[in-house]
Amino acid sequence: MAARMTDGTPVTEKSDHPKAATSAYEREVRLLQRDHRVPSVSAALARQDRPLWTLEVAGPELAKGTDAQYRIGSVTKTFTAVLVMQARDAGLLDLDDTVAQHLDVPRHGDLTIRRLLSHSSGLAREPYGDVWDTLDVPDSGKLLADLTHIESVLPTSRRFHYSNLGFAILGHLVARLAGSTWEELVVDRLIRPLGLTRTTVTQQGPVAQGYLVDAFSERVRPETGLDFGGVGPAAQLWSTAADMATWAAFLAKPDEKVLAGSTVDEMVHPLMVTDEMDWKLALGLGLMVVPRGDRVVHVGHTGGMPGFIAGVFCDRASGVGAAVLGASGTAGQIAAVPHKLLELSAELDEPQIQPWVPGEAPPDEIVSVLGHWWTEGTQFTFSWKDGKLEGRAAGQPKQIPPAIFERLTADLYRTVSGREAGEHLRLTRGDDGKVVRMNWATYRVTRDQQTF
Structure with a gap:
């Protein structure tokens, strides 16, 4: 008889990944590392019926192991989005509330939470000042005070316009509602309950070094570490591929004690396509939605920080999560490989066919x-x-x-x-x-x- 949880739901028994599948996963990651010259890559695939699959590919002098942390950049936004939705489900806010209803800001208080989540608010992309040039990142107080200098670069809801600033505001807003900080909230509400033991606000070794890879030589140059300060809710977190594949699998089949499945259904509903001429990527409520054909969509987010690129996605139908983290700020293909891993999993490692069982008569x-x-x-x-x-x-x-x-x-x-x-x-x-x-x-x- 199949094992069951205390609530009566079946427990899926785990078995090893088929060799053909793991060979294909490994080949994709090794091709990525070689062809796109990534100093180190860490990849993972999480599915309910298999043990976690992980792989690191790096030269001996750069190898850190699959437990090494990488910057995940804007994948952090998915955590902030879930915190916002938790607050909504708790009755602390409505998605059509304005920022000013919950946070004291000198300007742009009329923007709604929904529009900030879907990058359709029209708000400028970055905080005031040349943050990515000077690497002088404001703390939360200065970030909010500096809103007086920030433009709305587009009319609200006119089109997609990515905004790190918008997500920073959301993070501080939801933290204020909780009487906490964003850093404390993301640990207490998400990281700890989901057992993401290698996901942290500040780096904890072993840590991969991020690099800039020269375009016309084999030289690599280390990138600086950067604490994202008041912009942390948009891009601060460090993590491992194993933790991120687990996080992606959570977004596919959420733990109802952390977030209702119906809420994730709402988050993945496309609200804004990123390119009105090429409908290959849409934004829901803080989540990227990527159509893959035949009614298959991958849900998650990409991320980039100096020296790092990340891709974290799930197939919601199968519940499989994939993550690929790379120590290169120039190899954009890193973010595409999770999609390949998900498709290989579906093609080469189909889930066990469950038998049909008779049900109750209709009323x-x-x-x-x-x-x-x-x-x-x-x-x-x-x-x-x-x-x-x-x-x-x-x-x-x-x-x-x-x-x-x-x-x-x-x-x-x-x-x-x-x-x-x-x-x-x-x-x-x-x-x-x-x-x-x-x-x-x-x-x-x-x-x-x-x-x-």
């Missing part, structure tokens, strides 16, 4: 709803599965989820997901109590095909 009031119906000239099949009423169009590909309905009153249902989400399904019964007609989003649904 009496549902029986006459089941079967084939027609609406708007299209045939639908209504079924009872997993304790829910669902509807699926004829010929609808399996990877497209059905419409799911929840009962409101005796003969009134709400579409909670899929086609016509949010709309009502209303049942009409004949003298014998059987359903003879339905109305879905007001459209008539009948047993035979009819004109309007």
Whole structure:
């Protein structure tokens, strides 16, 4: 008999990764390190049914082991976004609240939390001053005070415009609501509960050195370490590939004690494409959403700091998380390899096929709803599965989820997901109590095909 948790849910038994899969993972990472001249690379893949897979590729003099920390840069934003959503779920804020409702700022207090999360506020990218030239980063007090000098470079919600400053503001806002600092909050609410023991606000050895790799020679030059001060909620964290793959897997299948799955569903809904002519990347609420074809999307974030580039993504359907961290500030391909690892995992290491098991009979009031119906000239099949009423169009590909309905009153249902989400399904019964007609989003649904 399969092992079960105390709440009755099955425990997935772990088995080793197939050799063909691990060989393919290793090849991708080794090609990255060689072809893009990355002094050291650390990679990891986390999935529920396999032990954590990790690999470091580096020359002997640079090898630090898979437990070495790297800067993860803007992957930090995903932590700040989750902190904001935790506060929202706790009733401390609304995403359409303005900054000024929760934080005393001299300017830009009219910007909303939702727009800052989705990089659609129009706020300037960086804090006041030439931060990336001088490496003189303001503390939180100066960062907020300097907002008086900062422009809105675009109208709010006009288009995507990346803003480290916006995420810094969010971090300080949510910390103020908690009566804490962002640094304390990210440890107490996320890092410690999820067991991310090698994820820290300041570096803790062993630590990889970040480099600039010369474009036209084999020389590498060490980059300076940089404490991001008041901009920390946007890019401060250090971590390992193992911790980041675990974090990515959390974003795929979250621990409900830390963040509700329905909240992550909200976070991954695309709000703004980064390029209106090339829809290959969108932003949700603090998370990057990358379509990969055939209804597969990867969710996560990239990151860059002097001498480091990171890519941390998950496949939400499978629950697999991947992370690749590199000690080069010039090898942009580092951020692309997690996608390859996720796709190799799906291709070469498919999860075990779970057997179908019989379920409970549908309730009496549902029986006459089941079967084939027609609406708007299209045939639908209504079924009872997993304790829910669902509807699926004829010929609808399996990877497209059905419409799911929840009962409101005796003969009134709400579409909670899929086609016509949010709309009502209303049942009409004949003298014998059987359903003879339905109305879905007001459209008539009948047993035979009819004109309007």
